[in-house]
Amino acid sequence: MQNPLHIEPQQAFNEIATFQRKLAAGLQNLRGLGEQDYANTPREAIHSEDKLTVWHMKGHHKPTAKVPTLIVYALVNTVWMTDLQDDRSLVRNLLDQGEDVYLIDWGYPDGADRWLTLDDYLNGYLDRAVDAVRHRHGLDAINLLGICQGGTFSLCYTAMHPEKVKNLVTMVTPVDFRTSDNMLSHWVQNMDIDLFVDTLGNVPAALMNWVYLMLKPLRLNQQKYVSLVDILDNPQELKNFLRMERWIFDSPDQAGEAFREFIKLFFQQNSLIKGDLQIGKQPVDLGMITQPVLNIFATQDHLVPPDASRALQQHVGTTDYTEVAFKGGHIGIYVSGRAQREVAPAIHQWLRERGA
Amino acid sequence: MxxxxxxxxxxxxxxxxxxxxxxxxxxxxQSGPSNPFGVGATAMPQQxxxxxxxxxxxxxxxxxxxxxxxxxLGQQPTNPWQQPAAMQAFLSAFNQPFAQTIAGIDSASAFGLDHQWQAWLQAMQQAGTMGVPGMAGMPGLSPQMAAFGITREVQLDQQALAAAMQKYAQINARYQGLLQKVNAQGITKLQETLAQHGEPGKQVESLKGLYDLWVDAMEEAYAEMALSQEFRDVFGAMVNAQMDVRKLQQQQTEQVCRELGIPTRSEVDSLGKRLQQVRRELKTREQAQSTPEASLVHTLQVEIAALKRELAASKGETKVRPIEQASGSGNGNGKPGTPSRRTKATRSAAGKRK
Known part of the structure; x- marks a missing residue:
């Protein structure tokens, strides 16, 4: 066996010197770039309440869909991941397919939102958002597209208000919160959530960011920025990188009471699949979901492991259940090149087959 | 050489x-001009x-x-992979970067307590609430000291804080110990990985290539540790201990605020809780009041739709019959309690065909 390292001193010196030179030169390119805009697909606010806004997204053509689709995003991070940039936008791709797309922007909670509960969010804000879209179209029921925690919310909502949901699409949505590979869940099991929320009130976004970085500390906090040096001389790539950085760290604080309930009921007690979940005064039984369900998960998801999503099939009441495995990660499912080609067409085709 | x-x-x-x-x-x-907020803001970090x-x-x-x-690396004339001492010397170079990275994330985030700790102690000392000499950095805070006299309550608060800080420091040391284990296990994994690169054509030929292998090894070791029962216990204990410290800090800060007549977070929280409850009750009442009307409108809409269908049927039965038949066949499967959405879908379809 030979020495596995075959790196000559001069070669190593050149490599380091090249890195230093690229970094020094590339830093100049950061000057003047400023904040990068999201795609900003044309949109119209059709409903607002406190910090929440429901946007109607406008495409180049009139929608051909018979039933509008409301995107329900998570409370962590912002919904603009679905409309990140011109050529990486789930929203635009859906619009191009002819879907009629609405989305909920939850806004940035502050002290006034400290006591919002899951009941306030789901049977209050979300229900009124759904009603706003339903009434606008004169429909009994609309499609929901829930993403991550928003997918979990959509499942709960559909179970509680089945008459208002025609078809349900969930993306990278946790259902079984206690799979053995779920690092986030593992970490919160021994946390005293009451003490945590009583102390912090709203949970600061910076703390949430810290937790996410700690899932893969070297990759997310160092290796990523080492790779950045290679694109510092490419303005377009650099802008894309900075736009993603904006989204990653542009996080809302979490309303304290809703956070307390979510961690306890879902992460610690896994009540959603145990069948003993109650939001406000309403029981949440996944068996009540008899609508068609499309469940899309990412095979390399480090935040929501595939098994956490796939558990839905065992608990949902519908006989029309479809599962799609996307080759990619939790973020790649929206912004990768493969996602642009595969995700929106898959959703569109599935909806069309169900007359929506 | x-x-x-x-x-x-x-x-x-x-x-x-x-x-x-x-x-x-x-x-x-790039940090720009000096802070425009003057003397009071000198502690604020600049851009x-x-x-x-x-x-x-x-x-x-x-x-x-x-x-x-x-x-x-790679410069030894003889093969270091057959010399354990040389291997150890080489790999020992990788002991610190992982811990440094973790420490970097901690200090840059809101979760890093240590730098806040020092700032808070300074602030409280300036406010005169922690002026009793005693423990290093935390004067007069020995948890064993019996409290008495007019400052008895303050002494008890300070003792509780000292105990919480000590507990946090102990648990944090355990947490750091686990990260050190990750270092060691990561190096072992790197060694195993490199052993697979000994064949000609598979050798690592750049520092970046070696760095990427090191990251892979460390992340793998970290993931194993982070999913262990020991890590779960220590992580939970560390968060809880930190929250204990923060809560006690808040209580003392609020005490100072009350003495100065400044509203406290507890008071704001209390108001917010009541306000949210009132809003909730208001929404419930509004909903209850609007429901009968909404229900009436819905009933009327259904009746109008039915009348329109009857009218259409009387004008041209052939156009309507298929719908009725379709509706009948949809519900006539012999199963009671057909899902209401199917009925609605049929009704909706009937409406469209008109």
């Missing part, structure tokens, strides 16, 4: 230092400081390169 390596190292270290100095000068130039913290990951990579180079 050894001279060549030493010369390389000397050149590199000088080069790296010059480059880093240049970056820092650049960042300082360049934040940027420098973000740049710390790149500096850590620079350190990594330096340590890898100074370990004399």
């Amino acid at each position: 050894a001279d060549q390596a030493n010369e390389f190292l000397k050149d590199y270290q000088a080069f790296a230092q010059q480059s880093w100095d240049a970056w820092m000068r650049y960042l300082q130039q 360049g400081d934040f940027l420098a913290r973000s740049m710390a990951s790149l500096k850590a990579y620079g350190n990594w390169l330096q340590q890898a180079a100074s370990a004399g």
